[in-house]
Amino acid sequence: MSNLTRIAITGGKGGTGKSLVATALAVELAKTSKVLLVDMDVDCPDDHLLLSIEPKKEKDVMITMPTGISQKCIKCGKCAEACRENAILFHKETGPKFIPDQCIGCTACMISCPVDAIIAEEVSTGSVYTGSGWGIDFVSGELAAGKKESSPVVNAVNKHIANSQEQYDYVIVDTAAGTHCNVIAALRGCDLALAVTEATPMGAHDLNLILELLAELNIPAKGILNKAGVGKRELSETVFAKHNVPILEEIPYSREIALSYSKGTPAIVSQIKELAEKIRRQKL
Amino acid sequence: MKVLFPSQDASMDSKMSPVFGRCPYFMVVEIENGSIVGSTPVPNEAVSQQGGAGIAAAQAAHELGVSIIVAGTVGPKAFDALKSLGIEVYESVSGTVQDNADAFLQGQLPKASPDSHAGLFKK
Amino acid sequence: MIINVLSGKGGAGKSTVSASLTALLAESGPVVAADCDVDTPNLGILFGMDKEDFEMSPVSTGSKAIVDPNKCTGCGKCKDICVFSAIDFSEGKPTIDKYACEGCGACQLICPEGAIELKRVQNGWVGIGSKGKIGVATGLLRIGQAGSGDIVTLVKEKATELQSKLEAEHIVLDSAAGIGCPVIASVKGSDYAVAVTEPTPSAFSDLLRAIEVLDYFKVPYGIVVNKSTLNPDFSQEVRKFAQEKGIEILAEIPYEISFVESAVEMRPVVEHSPQFRPLFEQILEKALSSSKS
Numbered sequence: 001m002s003n004l005t006r007i008a009i010t011g012g013k014g015g016t017g018k019s020l021v022a023t024a025l026a027v028e029l030a031k032t033s034k035v036l037l038v039d040m041d042v043d044c045p046d047d048h049l050l051l052s053i054e055p056k057k058e059k060d061v062m063i064t065m066p067t068g069i070s071q072k073c074i075k076c077g078k079c080a081e082a083c084r085e086n087a088i089l090f091h092k093e094t095g096p097k098f099i100p101d102q103c104i105g106c107t108a109c110m111i112s113c114p115v116d117a118i119i120a121e122e123v124s125t126g127s128v129y130t131g132s133g134w135g136i137d138f139v140s141g142e143l144a145a146g147k148k149e150s151s152p153v154v155n156a157v158n159k160h161i162a163n164s165q166e167q168y169d170y171v172i173v174d175t176a177a178g179t180h181c182n183v184i185a186a187l188r189g190c191d192l193a194l195a196v197t198e199a200t201p202m203g204a205h206d207l208n209l210i211l212e213l214l215a216e217l218n219i220p221a222k223g224i225l226n227k228a229g230v231g232k233r234e235l236s237e238t239v240f241a242k243h244n245v246p247i248l249e250e251i252p253y254s255r256e257i258a259l260s261y262s263k264g265t266p267a268i269v270s271q272i273k274e275l276a277e278k279i280r281r282q283k284l
Numbered sequence: 285m286k287v288l289f290p291s292q293d294a295s296m297d298s299k300m301s302p303v304f305g306r307c308p309y310f311m312v313v314e315i316e317n318g319s320i321v322g323s324t325p326v327p328n329e330a331v332s333q334q335g336g337a338g339i340a341a342a343q344a345a346h347e348l349g350v351s352i353i354v355a356g357t358v359g360p361k362a363f364d365a366l367k368s369l370g371i372e373v374y375e376s377v378s379g380t381v382q383d384n385a386d387a388f389l390q391g392q393l394p395k396a397s398p399d400s401h402a403g404l405f406k407k
Numbered sequence: 408m409i410i411n412v413l414s415g416k417g418g419a420g421k422s423t424v425s426a427s428l429t430a431l432l433a434e435s436g437p438v439v440a441a442d443c444d445v446d447t448p449n450l451g452i453l454f455g456m457d458k459e460d461f462e463m464s465p466v467s468t469g470s471k472a473i474v475d476p477n478k479c480t481g482c483g484k485c486k487d488i489c490v491f492s493a494i495d496f497s498e499g500k501p502t503i504d505k506y507a508c509e510g511c512g513a514c515q516l517i518c519p520e521g522a523i524e525l526k527r528v529q530n531g532w533v534g535i536g537s538k539g540k541i542g543v544a545t546g547l548l549r550i551g552q553a554g555s556g557d558i559v560t561l562v563k564e565k566a567t568e569l570q571s572k573l574e575a576e577h578i579v580l581d582s583a584a585g586i587g588c589p590v591i592a593s594v595k596g597s598d599y600a601v602a603v604t605e606p607t608p609s610a611f612s613d614l615l616r617a618i619e620v621l622d623y624f625k626v627p628y629g630i631v632v633n634k635s636t637l638n639p640d641f642s643q644e645v646r647k648f649a650q651e652k653g654i655e656i657l658a659e660i661p662y663e664i665s666f667v668e669s670a671v672e673m674r675p676v677v678e679h680s681p682q683f684r685p686l687f688e689q690i691l692e693k694a695l696s697s698s699k700s
Contacts, residue, residue: 046608046609099365149587181507262607
């Protein structure tokens, strides 16, 4: 029976300080426990920069894409019909033409072809990286620029840590901003989500949506009010109250944090230490 | 030849639809020897499509045997798709389908280039 | 002209810049703003708009797979074929994770028993609202649903319809954070992009990725360094980079508390703190003149 607690750091709005909290919390917890930090913001992974960790590429995340047709093609048009992403044009005389920018690599076209005429190519859609530093182990994913689908890369990161994560006391997952499929994929299997927000109307608006998502996914949530002292705190308090989510910690805006941020060192201010302590106590 | 006009409604007097991919109707106009010999409204199934409606609309146009479309805004995906299917795009003017059909027959409509299609609004 | 504002990094100031550019354009005629951050659409807030100011309609841009357990023989072919890890097995029968399912239909095609059906789902809303001379097209992804990129495409179409109706010359698109599907959907077909960054290593790293996407889709762009005074040394690094690559720096905006205040008061910066107008006018002028080159 593993002792693992998987904690997601999320927030809906970008720039509220998810990565800052994720990296600082991970390093602080690692002083007493075994910690794995996972950067699942595969569009724009930043955690390695915040901790000055040099990540090492573990593997490429491959998807299968159609690139052409062989002589076997009987121009039946079934591939174009099967494609729900409109990634295949079908010309009555010349047959199918593939539109790579639309393709999500589902292989429906290849399945539907009655004569196996579609030429497939393994294409990299992103990569999985690992690293370590500051007493933590680190895994991250990176989407290939120009590719649309982030969730296959997030899933690949999840698969990569599936077995090894049991050896850790804490797995801290840094999610992307927003509420769409790559955030949902990152939240999978988390025992707790820390919703990081700021006291502005936009922050409150987005907080409402992420808390709705967490409720939908049945993941218990606690609040972190970052840049506390800036903006109007009632805005955030109202939203947290509406969802019955307590504010676990408030982190004031400080020069110390801004400095750590630009130097690539974890911003372990007193509030992060308190946060880590609260989490340790909850676990026992 | 068949020329397609994206249309708000099912008649030649309908206003042109500003977008091609998700226009409610295709007015398919048959032209022979420089005059209109027939017109058929076809509901655009791509309206309710998952992604890439422009491409689906281009596919539908191809299946209808259309060789030219006259449109205000054609998204880049749809533009490339039309090109791949051998369908030419001409720029529309404001007004009804009939106005545009007449303008087309009089050679008043310019051909659209890949750079002229995105975000262009004709006053 | 379609001007796209993006950054890669969340919180760099996309919406702040979008709102002020839109407000400036509105001074000379009708303008359309499109909120392409459909996960968390909050651009309207900066114009002082709220939910009641918008008329939204439900949209369905996707489907989800559903298994009929009576027809299913438990062969597992569906689980093997699913590239989105959406199918698992429990007690010999497949369970489909509705959050992971992308509705591609591969499982339906591979199932030898015809036990899988694809059902359309209402995955969001799109709509329009207006404030003075500003027409706003927006969208909202339904919680837990997929297809944010497709909804962005619908928002752009609404923006085009609105542009036609209002006889607006320009559309300002506020993108989502990141560089994935919803951002790609907003970038494609834009005439010009304003890439907003901050002087930090993370924001700079994200900017580089955003620029890769812009180059990939061949959209011309310039850079805005927001909160530039927070780290003047790093701002200098960004300037150096831009110079080396021949990228234009449209403006450097200082970090001032008035920016937060204007957001809290739900007004564009150019209205709340007119001392910053010249900076935004500069961005706009450079963006608009780029289309002529």
